[in-house]
Amino acid sequence: MKIITDPLELKNYLKDKNQSVGFIPTMGALHEGHISLINAAKAENEIVVVSIFVNPTQFLKGEDLDKYPSREDADKKICSLVGVDILFFPDADDIYGSDEVTLQAPNVRGYVLEGRSRPGHFSGVLTVVMKLLNIVSPSRAYFGKKDAQQLNLIMLMVKQLFMSVEIVPVDTVREADGLALSSRNIYLSEFDRKEALKISASLRLCSVMVSKNILDTKEILESMRETLYPLEIAYVEILNRDFKKIEQVEIGNSIVLVEAISGETRLLDNIWL
Ligand code: AMP
Numbered sequence: 001m002k003i004i005t006d007p008l009e010l011k012n013y014l015k016d017k018n019q020s021v022g023f024i025p026t027m028g029a030l031h032e033g034h035i036s037l038i039n040a041a042k043a044e045n046e047i048v049v050v051s052i053f054v055n056p057t058q059f060l061k062g063e064d065l066d067k068y069p070s071r072e073d074a075d076k077k078i079c080s081l082v083g084v085d086i087l088f089f090p091d092a093d094d095i096y097g098s099d100e101v102t103l104q105a106p107n108v109r110g111y112v113l114e115g116r117s118r119p120g121h122f123s124g125v126l127t128v129v130m131k132l133l134n135i136v137s138p139s140r141a142y143f144g145k146k147d148a149q150q151l152n153l154i155m156l157m158v159k160q161l162f163m164s165v166e167i168v169p170v171d172t173v174r175e176a177d178g179l180a181l182s183s184r185n186i187y188l189s190e191f192d193r194k195e196a197l198k199i200s201a202s203l204r205l206c207s208v209m210v211s212k213n214i215l216d217t218k219e220i221l222e223s224m225r226e227t228l229y230p231l232e233i234a235y236v237e238i239l240n241r242d243f244k245k246i247e248q249v250e251i252g253n254s255i256v257l258v259e260a261i262s263g264e265t266r267l268l269d270n271i272w273l
Helices: 007-015 032-044 072-081 121-136 148-160 183-187 190-211 217-228
Strands: 002-004 021-026 047-052 086-088 140-144 166-170 232-240 254-262 265-272
Touching (some): 002 007, 007 047, 007 086, 007 121, 021 032, 021 121, 032 047, 032 072, 032 140, 047 072, 047 121, 072 086, 086 121, 121 148, 140 148, 148 166, 183 190, 183 265, 190 217, 217 232, 217 254
Parallel strands (some): 002 086, 021 047, 021 140, 047 086, 140 166
């Protein structure tokens, strides 16, 4: 495995290759969720590139940028073991200069759900993803469905800015007890982790209700809120795949999204129905 920190070195290295490239952008502290993205990329591409970059512009003031988990050595070992070809490990100074050109997340879709509690977060996400895609120029880039709003906005960016990369969504990987894997799960105390299981339980309840042909979103959301109690709920919503509110679940075109805070940790999860 090659480790590259300089964006232009990586760009030049890949330019001469003339092979299909699968790209997985991450913020490190790698877990099985990241590995499933890597495996999906390995199955479809000749070269697999992973980036590890904790992007400062997607953190708001007072968020966990400074204490975001960093596991550089373990991450390098994982990437090497699972067969990553190139690990891109830039510094913030390699990616950002002063007086920057930036992308602005769309006014509606970028400022609902997670964007409401974290205004500006998705502008930072889109800006860094654009930069990373321009450095790597991958044939395909892999993103988790777990971050459904992020995935939706990146697909919108690729479409609206006429970019050539194919965005590949990958299913959420969970612990055996249902908790969606996240680098932030290490913040959870034993108690908070137990409470956090209410998030996946609420989503399971939703799919059971839908399987019993209960499709009224108000009724489902009420039951989900009861299951989530007493967690602090940032939002629980049922939207269509264009992120618009719906009154009835549309099978094959709906996403059920929850963001809740366990202890002090914001946790996201969703299911696609
Ligand atoms: P992060 O390092 O948290 O920025 O995540 C990097 C990529 O991994 C994003 O596309 C995430 O959606 C994806 N990801 C994170 N957790 C999971 C998971 N549990 N299952 C599948 N993909 C995930």
